[in-house]
Amino acid sequence: MNPETFETFKKYIETNLGIKMPAAKKVMLETRLGRRLRALKIPSYEEYCDFVFSKEGYAGGEIQQLIDAVTTNETDFFREPQHYDFLTNRVLPELVIDRGIDEINVWSVAASTGQEAYTLAMVLSDFARTKHRFNFQILGTDISSAVLEVAQTGIYTDRQTQKIPPFLKKAYCLRSRNKSDNTIRLKPEVRGKIMFRQLNLMDSSYPLKKKYHIIFCRNVFIYFDKPTQRKVLERIYEHMAPEGYLFMGHSENIADVNLPLKNVSSAVYKNTAQVNR
Numbered sequence: 001m002n003p004e005t006f007e008t009f010k011k012y013i014e015t016n017l018g019i020k021m022p023a024a025k026k027v028m029l030e031t032r033l034g035r036r037l038r039a040l041k042i043p044s045y046e047e048y049c050d051f052v053f054s055k056e057g058y059a060g061g062e063i064q065q066l067i068d069a070v071t072t073n074e075t076d077f078f079r080e081p082q083h084y085d086f087l088t089n090r091v092l093p094e095l096v097i098d099r100g101i102d103e104i105n106v107w108s109v110a111a112s113t114g115q116e117a118y119t120l121a122m123v124l125s126d127f128a129r130t131k132h133r134f135n136f137q138i139l140g141t142d143i144s145s146a147v148l149e150v151a152q153t154g155i156y157t158d159r160q161t162q163k164i165p166p167f168l169k170k171a172y173c174l175r176s177r178n179k180s181d182n183t184i185r186l187k188p189e190v191r192g193k194i195m196f197r198q199l200n201l202m203d204s205s206y207p208l209k210k211k212y213h214i215i216f217c218r219n220v221f222i223y224f225d226k227p228t229q230r231k232v233l234e235r236i237y238e239h240m241a242p243e244g245y246l247f248m249g250h251s252e253n254i255a256d257v258n259l260p261l262k263n264v265s266s267a268v269y270k271n272t273a274q275v276n277r
């Protein structure tokens with residue numbers, strides 16, 4: 001890929017997706033776009049670049065293919081498991097039992113293929129079943145339509161579901177009837193709790209009507225530069241319920257933002273804006 005072509009992709013990706021594209025990511029970009037070149041039988045990155053930003057490219061959805069190719073979608077069930085312990089031991093008892101909220105809104109901000117949202121659904125369902133009844137809805141959003149399609153199915157391989165504790169797997173997952181097919185599917189009652197929608201965190205506002213008591217925004221800020229992180233966090237904050245909780249990835253530091261968020265556990269923040277009582 002020649003330097004001008006790299007600059008064109010870099011500018012588009014940084015401006016529209018917020019994802020940093022330093023020169024060190026050139027090889028990664030080449031590898032990922034290489035798959036599109038082969039699929040479309042386009043001989044060079046330069047011709048692909050012309051195509052993707054052309055009228056036909058836009059009309060044919062190639063921009064979305066570019067977005068799907070450049071996002072990193074690594075995720076897992078029970079990733080950073082301390083967060084789910086904190087949720088069960090501190091957050092849910094406070095929201096559901098102490099404050100008596102019977103309708104909890106949860107948002108998985110960069111949901112990828114859905115494992116985070118389904119983990120939340122299982123953890124919350126289990127709390128509602130064994131400790132204290134309440135209702136909840138989970139919104140899972142991501143910029144990549146390809147990952148959202150996977151998330152929507154709620155189907156995962158045995159390998160992908162290894163981290164789900166057996167008692168939760170038994171309660172909330174169904175094994176495929178086809179014995180040779182090593183997959184499980186989340187039960188309809190769990191899938192019914194989650195709505196997956198496409199949302200670009202770089203948009204100037206988010207079309208969300210609710211305030212969220214629990215927001216998981218993990219492992220997406222690492223791709224953004226500091227000013228972008230700040231702007232995105234301000235927009236996410238607008239949709240946070242007073243005294244709600246924000247979970248960030250463990251490597252994501254939001255120390256220098258000027259928002260009423262108090263660090264209450266490792267990478268967990270509480271909105272200090274008070275509920276009108």
Ligand SMILES: C[S@@+](CC[C@H](N)C(=O)[O-])C[C@H]1O[C@@H](n2cnc3c(N)ncnc32)[C@H](O)[C@@H]1O
Pocket residue numbers: 016017018019071072073074075076079109110111112113116141142143144147199200201202217218219220223249
């Ligand atoms: C590494 S995954 C994190 C998944 C999950 N939150 C976790 O921690 O396991 C990062 C996700 O952020 C999404 N993403 C990147 N830039 C985005 C943007 N501007 N708006 C919305 N989602 C974005 C990617 O598509 C990707 O699925």
